[in-house]
Each structure stands twice: as structure tokens, then as C-alpha cells.
Amino acid sequence: MSLLNNVIDHALDDGYAEATARRRAEGGPAPRPLRAKLGLAAGLVLAAAVVTVGAAEARVSAPVVAKERQELIGRIDDENAAADGLEADVERIRAEVAARQRAALQEHGGDQGELVALLSGATPVHGPGVKLVVDDAKGSDSGGGGPRESAGFSDTGRVRDRDMQRVVNGLWQSGAEAVSINGQRLTALSAIRAAGDAVLVDNRPLVPPYTVLALGDGQRLRTTFQDSADGQYLHALVENFGIRSDISVQGDLRLPAAPSLNVRTAEPRRTGAATPSGGATADKGKGTS
Numbered sequence: 001m002s003l004l005n006n007v008i009d010h011a012l013d014d015g016y017a018e019a020t021a022r023r024r025a026e027g028g029p030a031p032r033p034l035r036a037k038l039g040l041a042a043g044l045v046l047a048a049a050v051v052t053v054g055a056a057e058a059r060v061s062a063p064v065v066a067k068e069r070q071e072l073i074g075r076i077d078d079e080n081a082a083a084d085g086l087e088a089d090v091e092r093i094r095a096e097v098a099a100r101q102r103a104a105l106q107e108h109g110g111d112q113g114e115l116v117a118l119l120s121g122a123t124p125v126h127g128p129g130v131k132l133v134v135d136d137a138k139g140s141d142s143g144g145g146g147p148r149e150s151a152g153f154s155d156t157g158r159v160r161d162r163d164m165q166r167v168v169n170g171l172w173q174s175g176a177e178a179v180s181i182n183g184q185r186l187t188a189l190s191a192i193r194a195a196g197d198a199v200l201v202d203n204r205p206l207v208p209p210y211t212v213l214a215l216g217d218g219q220r221l222r223t224t225f226q227d228s229a230d231g232q233y234l235h236a237l238v239e240n241f242g243i244r245s246d247i248s249v250q251g252d253l254r255l256p257a258a259p260s261l262n263v264r265t266a267e268p269r270r271t272g273a274a275t276p277s278g279g280a281t282a283d284k285g286k287g288t289s
Contacts, residue, residue, distance in 0.1 A: 121258035135209035137242030161194035170230025176214035218249035
């Protein structure tokens with residue numbers, strides 16, 4: 001403790017104190033601390049001058065930068081408006097083509113025009129049916145076993161395109177006369193695919209939950225679907241992976257017309273040829289790939 005007290009009491013070496021006293025007695029230059037203070041003051045003045053000059057230059061150039069920024073924003077807005085206009089033109093032309101295709105199907109369908117329009121999805125429909133809602137699991141990522149064991153999915157709590165394919169095909173095979181997913185009408189040429197984690201229907205992305213509407217005899221359609229292989233597949237997803245599903249019978253469902261129809265082949269109707277008889281249930285067995 002005595003050593004520590006000595007260091008504290010004599011922090012400045014005695015030789016420094018003697019040299020300072022000798023310079024003062026001889027009338028030497030000002031002590032070094034005073035010169036250091038003067039140098040620091042000069043440095044601060046110089047720094048302040050530099051900052052002031054920089055601020056003045058920034059203030060002068062600010063209007064130029066703001067003008068360039070505003071011009072850039074204007075160009076971006078103009079390009080966005082042009083892109084929106086082109087997209088609107090595409091949608092308008094696509095709707096016009098689809099309307100003409102639907103009119104052609106109805107006009108040349110003969111006495112089976114309504115059936116042709118129904119089977120092709122060319123006309124809006126309504127009637128009784130079932131509403132099936134399929135949604136992802138609540139934050140679960142369980143794994144191992146089950147109907148998707150060989151699919152290689154890393155996130156087994158997500159509804160995939162294969163799941164929706166089986167659900168839709170199961171409804172068709174159970175007697176559905178018309179089907180839509182999230183308001184988008186399906187036809188015999190509709191495709192359900194995946195792009196990354198997104199589920200696409202006819203190249204249009206869908207957002208969960210997936211609401212599937214199917215027209216038909218509601219009670220029988222629900223029972224037949226639940227007892228089918230695809231209904232059991234959906235049940236296995238619910239039990240093993242936490243996928244949420246709910247199916248209910250509805251008294252009146254409304255489905256829009258298909259957004260676009262791709263007519264691949266057509267043959268002229270022979271005069272006097274017999275037309276096939278059938279009803280809306282001809283959609284039974286229709287598949288979606």
C-alpha cells in the first residue's frame with residue numbers, strides 16, 4: 001500500500017519538476033501545455049472553417065441534386081404508367097378473344113350449345129355443390145412418412161401443387177360438374193403447377209387458403225369425395241402433416257367463366273349427324289394435370 005501511495009503522490013517525476021522550475025527562473029519560453037492549447041484552438045478554427053465551406057457548397061448543390069432526383073422519379077412514374085397501359089391492353093384483348101371463343105362455341109354447338117359451353121367453361125354457372133377450403137399447417141414442419149414421403153418436400157406443412165391436383169381430380173371423379181379455385185374456373189385443359197413455393201393455376205399464382213368450389217349434388221358429392229382415394233389422401237395430409245381442410249355443402253354457388261379458352265382442334269358438324277345426348281354430369285371423370 002505504501003508503494004501505491006507513493007506512486008499516487010509523486011505521479012510526476014521529480015526531474016520534470018526541477019526542469020520546469022529552472023526554465024521559469026531563467027525566463028525561458030512558455031510551458032509546453034500552453035503551446036499545445038494554442039495549437040488545439042487553431043486546429044478547431046481550421047476544422048470549423050472546413051465544415052462551414054462544405055455546408056455552403058452542399059447548400060448550393062442541393063437544388064441541382066433535388067432536380068435530378070425529381071426527374072428520375074418522373075421517368076420511373078412514366079415507365080410504370082406505360083407498363084400499366086400495356087398490361088391493360090393485353091387484358092382487354094385477351095378478354096375479347098375469350099368472349100369470341102365462347103360465342104363461337106355457343107353458336108356452333110347446335111342443340112348441344114349449352115352443354116358445350118358448360119363442359120368447356122365458356123359460361124358462368126351456378127347451383128348447389130360443395131365448398132372445400134385447404135390451407136397450410138399452422139407453422140408446423142413435421143416430417144416422415146405419409147402420402148408425400150417420396151416427394152422430397154422439405155416443408156411438409158405447405159400445400160403443394162400435387163395436393164391440389166389430387167383434390168381437383170378427386171372432385172371431378174366424384175361427379176363435380178364445374179370447379180373453380182380461388183375464383184378461377186377450371187377446364188379440361190387447366191394446369192396446376194408450382195413455381196418455387198407458389199401454386200399456379202393456368203400460370204396464375206394463388207395465395208392460400210385455397211377455396212375450391214364444385215357444383216353438383218352437394219351431399220352426394222361430399223360423401224363420394226371423402227370416400228375416394230383422393231379424399232383419403234387429403235385426410236392423410238390433415239392427420240400427418242397438419243394441413244387444414246374443411247368441406248361443406250352449399251345451396252347455391254356461383255362460378256365465373258374461364259378467363260381464356262384454348263381451342264386446339266375443331267371439326268365441322270356433319271349435316272344430319274346424330275348429336276350425343278348427355279347432361280352437365282358429363283364432366284365426371286375430367287382430370288386436371
